Amino acid sequence: MDFREVERRWQRRWKEARVFEPEVSERKKFFITVPYPYMSGSLHIGHGRTFTIGDIIARFKRLEGYNVLFPMAFHVTGTPVLAIADAIRNGDERVISLYRDYVRIYEDDEKKIEEIVESFKNPENIARYFSEKVIEDFRSMGYSIDWRRRFNTAEPIYNRFVEWQFKKLNERGVIKKGKYPITFSPEDGNPVGEDDIEDGDTNKVTIMEFTAIKFRYEDGYLVAATLRPETIFGVTNLWINPHGEYCRVRVGDEIWYISREAAEKLKYQKENVVIEDCMPGKNFVGKYVKEPVDGRDVPVLPAEFVDVDNATGVVYSVPAHAPYDYQALVDLKKNREYLRELGLSDEIVDRIEPIKIIDIKGYELPARDICERMGIEDQRDPRLEEATQIIYKDEFYSGVLNEKCGKFAGIKISEIKDEVKTWLKDMNMGDVFYETSRKAVTRNGHKVIVAVLQEQWFIDYSLQWWKDLGHKATDRMLFHPEKYREMMHGIIDWLNRRPCARKRGLGTRFPWDREWIIESLSDSTIYMAFYTIAHLIRESNIPAEKLTEEFFDYVFLGRGNAEEVSKRTGIEKDTIERMRSEFIYWYPNDLRHTAPAHMSNHLAFFIMHHVAIFPEEHWPGGISLNGLMIREGAKISKSKGNVIPLAHISTRYGVDLFRLYCAVAADLDTVMDWKESELSSLRKRFEKFVSMLEESVNSEGIEEDQMNHYDRWLLSRFYRRYRDSIEMMRSLKIRDAMLNMIFHFSNDIRYYEKHAGEERRRRIMRNVIEDLLKIISPVVPHVAEELWHMLGHDSFISLETLSAPRHDLIDDRIEREMEYVDSLISDIREIIDVAKIEPKKIYIYTAEPWKWEIFRAIKDSSPKTAIRDAMNAGVSVDKGEIVKFVKRMLKEKMGYFEIDERSVLEREKDYIERETGAEVIIDSSYDPKAKKKLALPLKPAVYIE
C-alpha cells in the first residue's frame, strides 16, 4: 500500500465531502476541544501527540454514534508574537535565522523565505502565516477538525466576545482594581519574571509579606518588620544595626524611621514616600520606643545580625521565642565593654527578661532551650537559621498563645496568625512591607525588589463562593487520569487574585480602561462557546460592532429575546435564533484534551470562568490529559536541535504510523519517549499487519456452518478482544485497546495460521475485517478508510458506527482447550530441556476420573475446607491418596474448568508432534516410570523416551 498516496486521497475526499462539519441535529452530540496552539512558530511532534490523541478520541466518539464537533482556532494574543516582530525589525540575527528555519519547513525557494521572514516585521503576518501552515499541517495529520469555525484571538469579532466575558465577570463582582505586589527592577523600571532573574529558574524568588509594626519614636515611628506578628506580645526591645544607615521617611502623613535600603524599596510599595534625612543607626541605640499594643517603653539595642537590606532594617526582639533575639541578648549581656562603647548602661540590658507568650509542649523557654540544645554560643552562628526554622515550625503547628496575648489567648498560632495581622493593620499599629524571599538580581545584575502596582486590574479568584462553585464543578467533571481531579481541587484552593491586564501585547482592550489590554490567559477561558457560532458570524458577514453585550447575552445565556436583539443590533432574527440553538445543542464542552502543564492556569480558569458565567448545565464536562513527549530521552526544544516539525511526519514516517505510535508508545499520562528504533520496528509490524489485511480483501469469508474448531477459536479471540477494546477506548485506554486489537491479535492470527494454514487465514480474516477496521480507524484512519473502500463500501469509515460485539462467538471452552494444549507443550519442552533428552516418543497420561470428581467437588472450596470437602465427595479411593492429591491441587492453584482432555489431545496430536518433533502416544498402558499416577486434571503426566 502506498501510504502517502492513501493519506492524501482520503484527506482530499474528507475535505470535499465535508465529513467533519457537523450540523445541529436530533442525534446525541459530543463536543471535544483541544486548546488552540500559540502561533509563534510551527508545531512539532511533541504538540502532535496531544492533538493526535484528541483526534483519536473525536473519531472514536463518532464510531460510538455521536455527532462530534472538533473545532480549532489560533492563539495570537499576548507579547511573544509582538516581541518576535520587534526582534526581526531590529535585525536580531538569532531570531531571524530561527524564523528562516521555521519557514524553510514549508518553502524551498530561499528568496521567498527571505521575503516571508521580512514580512514578519509585522506581527499580524506571523500570526497569519503560521495559522495557514498549521491548517495544512493538521489536515495532513488527518485530524477531523471542523475548519469552518476557526478564528484567531486577535480578530475583532473575538475581541468583542472577550469583552463580553469581562462584562459578565464584572457582573459577578470579580473584576477588581487595586494594589498588587510584583518583583521589579528599579534600574530597568520594569517588572521582572522568573526568566529575567539570575538563577530564577533553579532558585525561585517569591514575595514575602512582612508585617511592619510601628513603634512610637519621637515625631513618628521606628518601624520593625516581622514574619511573626503574633509575637508582638512578647517584645522586649528593638534591634538595629549600629553600622547601618537609617532614614527619616515621610510616608503619607506619617514619619517612619527605617533603613535607607528599606526606604528606597518603600518608594515602590507605597504612594507619597519621601526620604527626608538620614543618620547612622547608632543614633537610635539606647533610645526608648513605645510598643504599640500596651504602650510599654522598650529600648533600641544594637545587633550585628540585623540586615539593613532585609525588610525595614529594624527588627523587634522576642527573646523567649526567637533564637536570634535570645542569643543577641545573651551576647550583649556578656559584652559590657561593647555596651560602654555605645554609651549604654548595664542596667538597660540587665532589666530585659524574655517574655514567654506561647505555650508549647517540650519547651520551657523555646528560644533558650533550642540554643542550649544545639550548643549555640554566638549570634553569628549560622545554625541559628536552622534553630529559627525548628522553633517556627513547632510553634506554628502546636504552639498556643498564652494569657499575655489579650483576646488571642488560648488559640493555636496556625489558626490565629492572619487574624493578628489584620488586627494590627486595622488598629494602625501595623502595615505591610513586601520583601523578596532571597537577595536576587536580574540577569544584567540589577537589583530585584518588590514593587506594588497601585492601579492593577485583576480577577479575584480568592472569593469563597467562586471557589465553592469551582470545587462543585470539579467534583462532577470527568478527569482522565483521575488523579488530576485532586490536583484541580488543590489548584482551586490556591488560586488568588490574578492580574488580568497588561500594557503591552496583542489582545482585547480592557472594557473600562482602554489603555490596558486583557492578558492573554484570561482571554482563553470560555472560548469554546465561541466555536459554536463563529462560522455563522462569518457566514452572515456580521461586523464586530454588531456583536454587542445583549447579543451575546441572548445567544449564550438566553437573556432577553431574539426579536429585541435583532432590532438593536441589526442582525437577522433567524441568524440569532440559529446561533442560540447551535450553542444550546453543542454546549457544554464535553471533553477538553490537553497537557498537564496547563492545569494550574488554562484549565483552572476554564472551570472557574465557566462556573462564574454559565448555568450549571453548561459547565465543562471533562478534562483528559496526556503527558509530555521527549525524544531519545531528551526534551524537545529548538535549542537542542532535536525538533521534528509536524509538517515532516507525512513524508518521513507516514501519518498513520505516527498516530499509531502516539497511541501505543506510552500510556496517556506518562511521558512518551520518541525513539527512532522503536518507530522503525513499529513500522515493520504495522506494514505487515496492513498487508495481511489487504490479502483478505478479496478472500471469501467462511460460513458459520463450515467453520472448524480453529476458526471458532480465532473468532472467539477476536470478539473477546473487540469487546474489551471498545470498553478500553471508552475509558480512554487507547494504548491498551490498540495493543490488544493490533499486536496481541496479530499473535492470535499467527497461531491460527500455524494450525489452519495461510489460505484459510485469509478467509477467516475476511469474517472479522470490517469490525477490525472500525475499531482501529480512530488511530489509523487513512489505512482504515482505504481498506474499507477496497472492501466495496461507498460510505466513509470515519462516519461509521461500531457494530455490537458478537458475544455468541466468544467461546471460553475452545480457548481453554488451546491453552491446555500449549501449556502441555511447554511442559514437554521444559522436560526435554532439563533432562537433555533427544525425544523419540512422548507418552501423555491424563488424570484418572476420580481426580476429576474430586476436582469438581472442591472447585469452590477454600484452602481450609478443601480436604474435608474432598473426603465428602464419595470417591472410593484410599484416603491417603485423596489427601495427597488435594494438597497438590492446592499448590498448583489450578482454576477449575472442565474439558475432555483425551479428546482434545487426540484432536491436537499432530500439532503436538509438530511442535515437539516426536511421536505422541496418549494414555498408553505402557508406563515404565509409573507417571500416570502423577497426572492432575488439566495437567497430564508425561513420559519421554
Added chain:
RNA sequence: GCGGGGGUUGCCGAGCUAGGUCAAAGGCGACAGACUCAAGAUCUGUUCCCGUAGGGGUUCGCCGGUUCGAAUCCGGCCCCCCGCACCA
C-alpha cells in the same frame, strides 16, 4: 516550602483503585535455531539463579505491619519527577 505523582526483572514499560491464576504482559536489546553463498529482513525458541523429568530458590526502592497468602493493603524511611501565577 506548598501541592500532585512516582520508584517493577539488562533497558523502556504494563500490572498495582477490586490481594492469590505474578518470575510478573508487551516492546527493545542479547543469545540460539530455521531460511540465505553471505549480510539484512523474516520466523521459532530462550533471556533472575540452581536443577539429567515438568521442580526448587530469591525478587518488584528500604524497614516493619495486616493476611493462610502482598509487586498489589497499612505505617515509617530514602530517593526521583512535575507545577507554583501575571508567563504562553
